[in-house]
Amino acid sequence: MDHPSDDHSHDPWAVRPRTGIGGLHLGMTRAEVAAQAGPLGPITYENDLGAGPGDLAALLQSFGDLISEEDIAATRGAMAEAAQLQQGMVLEHRRCGLVLTFQDGRLAEIMVPRDGPPIHMDGVALFAAPRIEAVAALSRALGDPPYCDGEHVAFQNAPLWLHGFMLGAPGFAPHPDRESAKEVSIALRAPGMRGVAEVEWERFRPLPLPA
Secondary structure, eight states: OOOOOOGGGGSTTBEETTTEETTEETTOBHHHHHTTHHHHOOEEEEEETTSOOOSHHHHTGGGGGGSOHHHHHHHHHHHHHHHHHTTTEEEEEETTSOEEEEETTEEEEEEEETTSOOOEETTEETTTSOHHHHHHHHHHHHTOOEEESSSOEEETTEEEEEETTTTTSTTSOOOSSHHHHHTOEEEEEOTTOTTOOOOOGGGOEEOOOOO
16 A cells, blocks of 8 residues: 655654544554554554453353343443454554554554653643643644544544543533543544544533634
């Protein structure tokens, strides 16, 4: 697969919000991603998302009487439905912190957690900078205004999702707990990625940016 050459490929953590990060490009094959193993580090966890729930009853056995047979059956059905939707999708965790999702053998999502690698764009460290400045940098690069529901940030014309990004920022609610703070992330997605929840745009409002 051919990819446009640019200077970002030499900086492993430079973000191109529509196409990738560093030498990673959405649409790459797993073999092409494996060639980026230097900055990414090895795979630390891998999951075939379409494999189904497996022996769910054994998995939930430790809960004893707290979970009924009906609950197990309902959970199995829901997981089987999700697995059907996620056929051909594989999740990889890399030592650098990135979480990569492949769809039909091609890179479909790059998820960067807050405590992952130091991603940046146009001189703005996206997790270290004030959150509104990071959103403004992404918005300028996309040419697309941001929308926010008080927690998450989304763009109507780009498959970019900033999870829990505005919690704790000035003028926004604090994180409700430590786990919420750990879950802050930025996800770059290929158009047409399966299994992604629809954005509930009625809950989102334009996010004012600094002049």
